Amino acid sequence: MQLEHLPEEFEMARPVLQTIEQAGYEAYFVGGSVRDTILGKEIHDVDIATSAYPDEIKHLFKRTVDTGIEHGTVMILDHGTGYETTTFRSESTYTDFRRPDQVTFVRSLAEDLKRRDFTINALAMKEDGTVIDLFDGLADLKHRQIRAVGDPQERFHEDALRMMRAVRFASQLNFTIVPETLAAMTSHAELLRKIAVERTQVELLKLLTGQAPQQGLTDLLTTGLWQYCPDFADHKVDLERLTAQLHQGASTDLTAWTLLTTSFGLETNAITTFLKHWKTANQTISAVQMTTKMAQHLLQGSLSTWQVYQCGEDQLMIANEAAVVLGATDRSRELVAQWQNLPIQTKKALAVTGRDLMQAGVQPGPQLGAILGDLEYQVVTGKLPNEKPALVAAVTD
Numbered sequence: 600m601q602l603e604h605l606p607e608e609f610e611m612a613r614p615v616l617q618t619i620e621q622a623g624y625e626a627y628f629v630g631g632s633v634r635d636t637i638l639g640k641e642i643h644d645v646d647i648a649t650s651a652y653p654d655e656i657k658h659l660f661k662r663t664v665d666t667g668i669e670h671g672t673v674m675i676l677d678h679g680t681g682y683e684t685t686t687f688r689s690e691s692t693y694t695d696f697r698r699p700d701q702v703t704f705v706r707s708l709a710e711d712l713k714r715r716d717f718t719i720n721a722l723a724m725k726e727d728g729t730v731i732d733l734f735d736g737l738a739d740l741k742h743r744q745i746r747a748v749g750d751p752q753e754r755f756h757e758d759a760l761r762m763m764r765a766v767r768f769a770s771q772l773n774f775t776i777v778p779e780t781l782a783a784m785t786s787h788a789e790l791l792r793k794i795a796v797e798r799t800q801v802e803l804l805k806l807l808t809g810q811a812p813q814q815g816l817t818d819l820l821t822t823g824l825w826q827y828c829p830d831f832a833d834h835k836v837d838l839e840r841l842t843a844q845l846h847q848g849a850s851t852d853l854t855a856w857t858l859l860t861t862s863f864g865l866e867t868n869a870i871t872t873f874l875k876h877w878k879t880a881n882q883t884i885s886a887v888q889m890t891t892k893m894a895q896h897l898l899q900g901s902l903s904t905w906q907v908y909q910c911g912e913d914q915l916m917i918a919n920e921a922a923v924v925l926g927a928t929d930r931s932r933e934l935v936a937q938w939q940n941l942p943i944q945t946k947k948a949l950a951v952t953g954r955d956l957m958q959a960g961v962q963p964g965p966q967l968g969a970i971l972g973d974l975e976y977q978v979v980t981g982k983l984p985n986e987k988p989a990l991v992a993a994v995t996d
């Protein structure tokens with residue numbers, strides 16, 4: 600197969616492949632960008648596989664970055680774009696495909712492709728748009744199937760994260776995992792224990808924000824992979840219910856987390872523990888605590904003015920989205936109106952400062968903060984106007 604009109608990103612990268620080839624090496628586009636182009640999807644990063652060693656690549660280009668020389672990878676910088684360029688490698692002992700513990704360089708593209716995860720990811724493309732398809736990846740793309748290259752058990756032993764990638768692609772692409780590959784995932788699910796949580800997290804979020812999360816979640820459940828996801832073990836029933844309810848992908852990662860914590864019925868402290876086990880950022884924890892609390896309220900009714908203020912506009916929309924998935928009425932319009940009608944939207948907008956209060960005779964110290972907090976509450980809830988004289992008077996009278 601030959602692709603006629605290559606997307607802009609490939610056109611830009613063509614001279615890079617040509618330079619490598621003119622020096623006598625082979626070079627191909629590989630990975631997700633080839634897959635997504637054939638699917639007619641937008642592409643992000645363009646990866647290159649080559650017979651040249653990193654040192655040889657570095658001689659050919661003015662600007663390169665050593666991203667992983669020992670793994671055979673170097674990034675070529677060309678007109679402001681970076682191209683991850685990896686020397687043909689074969690399977691060896693590795694726990695992370697991107698950063699193998701040991702690399703064996705191989706001589707041919709075929710040997711490189713045969714240790715890639717799925718047939719749809721084992722396509723290569725020449726600079727002129729010719730697609731090299733050694734494992735019937737094109738047929739699998741056409742039939743919307745995810746199939747391990749060669750023996751699925753070997754592929755999953757090489758890198759167990761691939762099982763999570765399979766369920767992620769099932770959701771992202773709305774594809775079906777073929778029975779043989781699914782069976783190997785079921786019998787090897789436990790290998791996921793060896794994988795760093797951070798890597799599993801990336802795939803889980805891509806699953807939940809993908810176009811067919813029900814597909815991905817169903818596969819996560821039927822293969823047993825869910826049991827090796829941190830803190831999922833006690834929530835099989837919740838996950839099954841969520842699978843039935845999640846008709847479209849979550850619109851943000853924060854929504855995805857909120858869906859999990861809300862359907863698991865987690866309270867503030869339990870959310871901290873849960874998200875720490877998933878190794879999320881601290882700011883994610885506080886945001887999810889807020890969105891979860893508000894989603895729980897929304898499942899019961901509407902939010903008070905103070906709750907709307909505390910949550911903030913973006914998080915309100917996330918809480919609402921999660922609540923709607925879990926069965927609440929969509930209150931987005933009402934919430935936006937509530938937000939817009941707030942007398943103030945941030946503490947900064949309060950008409951008095953601590954300094955103003957001290958000038959009016961309030962002693963500095965912890966109670967100053969408490970008084971300001973109280974004024975903030977009175978203004979937000981409409982009990983006091985947001986005007987300096989009125990607020991000062993309320994405190995000093």
Ligand SMILES: Nc1ccn([C@@H]2O[C@H](COP(=O)(O)OP(=O)(O)OP(=O)(O)O)[C@@H](O)[C@H]2O)c(=O)n1
Nearest residue numbers: 630631632696714715716717720721758760761
């Ligand atoms: N565990 C892994 C990770 C990656 N790959 C190979 O490396 C390519 C690039 O990896 P990556 O960028 O992680 O995934 P993509 O398939 O490109 O998907 P995305 O669009 O999410 O980047 C994959 O297509 C696949 O050929 C693999 O075989 N096994």
Ligand SMILES: [Mg+2]
Nearest residue numbers: 630631632644
């Ligand atoms: Mg990629």
